[in-house]
Amino acid sequence: MSKVLKEKDYLNKFLLGRCEEVMKQLPDESVDLVVTSPPYNLRNSTGNGMKDGRGGKWANAALIKGYADAEYNDNIPHEEYVAWQRACLTEMMRVVRPDGAIFYNHKWRVQGGLLQDRADIVAGFPVRQVIIWKRKGGINFNKGYFLPTYEVIYLIAKKDFVLAKGANSHGDIWEFGQEQKNEHPAPFPVALIHRVISSTNAKIVLDPFMGSGTTAIAATMLERNFIGIDLSEKYIEMAKDRLRHFKAERKTSSVGKRQEGLFD
Numbered sequence: 370m371s372k373v374l375k376e377k378d379y380l381n382k383f384l385l386g387r388c389e390e391v392m393k394q395l396p397d398e399s400v401d402l403v404v405t406s407p408p409y410n411l412r413n414s415t416g417n418g419m420k421d422g423r424g425g426k427w428a429n430a431a432l433i434k435g436y437a438d439a440e441y442n443d444n445i446p447h448e449e450y451v452a453w454q455r456a457c458l459t460e461m462m463r464v465v466r467p468d469g470a471i472f473y474n475h476k477w478r479v480q481g482g483l484l485q486d487r488a489d490i491v492a493g494f495p496v497r498q499v500i501i502w503k504r505k506g507g508i509n510f511n512k513g514y515f516l517p518t519y520e521v522i523y524l525i526a527k528k529d530f531v532l533a534k535g536a537n538s539h540g541d542i543w544e545f546g547q548e549q550k551n552e553h554p555a556p557f558p559v560a561l562i563h564r565v566i567s568s569t570n571a572k573i574v575l576d577p578f579m580g581s582g583t584t585a586i587a588a589t590m591l592e593r594n595f596i597g598i599d600l601s602e603k604y605i606e607m608a609k610d611r612l613r614h615f616k617a618e619r620k621t622s623s624v625g626k627r628q629e630g631l632f633d
């Protein structure tokens with residue numbers, strides 16, 4: 370059995386490791402909200418180029434190179450991937466309080482000419498709503514279907530979860546452009562996560578696939594606590610650096626406060 374961490378060892382900290390293991394060290398019902406985007410298993414694809422890693426027409430897509438330092442190659446058999454994601458979601462459900470929720474971002478895609486939604490991953494979890502994150506543009510060289518321009522965010526809510534006052538007026542289609550200045554291959558836009566967190570009353574926000582630390586930045590802007598997990602040392606360092614810079618800038622030039630104003 371894993372050792373359970375004390376709050377001082379995980380609150381506002383970046384934890385290095387596989388989240389399915391690290392989450393086991395968090396106490397039951399210890400977080401209010403999970404916001405996360407797992408690797409999409411993009412290189413396990415029937416599509417040209419993304420499958421074998423050479424890229425083909427996708428060669429310029431940042432993710433074709435995969436994640437940092439080959440810790441994670443984003444290419445595992447589909448059934449294994451689904452079982453892994455379901456195990457992660459099960460741990461997230463355990464650590465979320467009875468009035469908490471999980472915002473689980475994923476992408477639907479076409480595989481072998483048919484839509485692959487993510488119903489197999491979320492089946493049996495209490496999905497309350499699907500939010501459409503409309504991105505700007507996209508890449509598609511396939512003449513068989515229209516250019517995909519959105520991702521989905523599953524709102525998986527425990528029974529007593531309610532939104533913050535006034536937040537339901539955002540509706541369920543959110544338009545946010547991609548993050549431009551970030552070396553991580555698949556970062557969230559800060560504004561998207563600011564929207565999620567500010568739509569809740571959460572005091573403690575967990576991102577088990579934290580990447581470059583976007584959830585930590587948005588939580589800090591909103592004066593909430595965060596817990597970030599990633600298996601890549603490189604991304605953990607990137608996230609720490611980013612948060613340090615954000616805090617320093619906010620202190621000296623109130624940029625953080627101005628940025629936050631832009632997201633309201």
Ligand SMILES: C[S@@+](CC[C@H](N)C(=O)[O-])C[C@H]1O[C@@H](n2cnc3c(N)ncnc32)[C@H](O)[C@@H]1O
Nearest residue numbers: 387388408441555556557578580581583599600
């Ligand atoms: C889609 S990215 C998340 C990006 C993040 N939302 C951001 O804004 O930068 C997925 C992340 O999951 C990490 N990852 C892959 N397998 C993992 C695992 N088993 N446990 C924790 N992190 C993992 C990768 O290193 C990658 O940074």
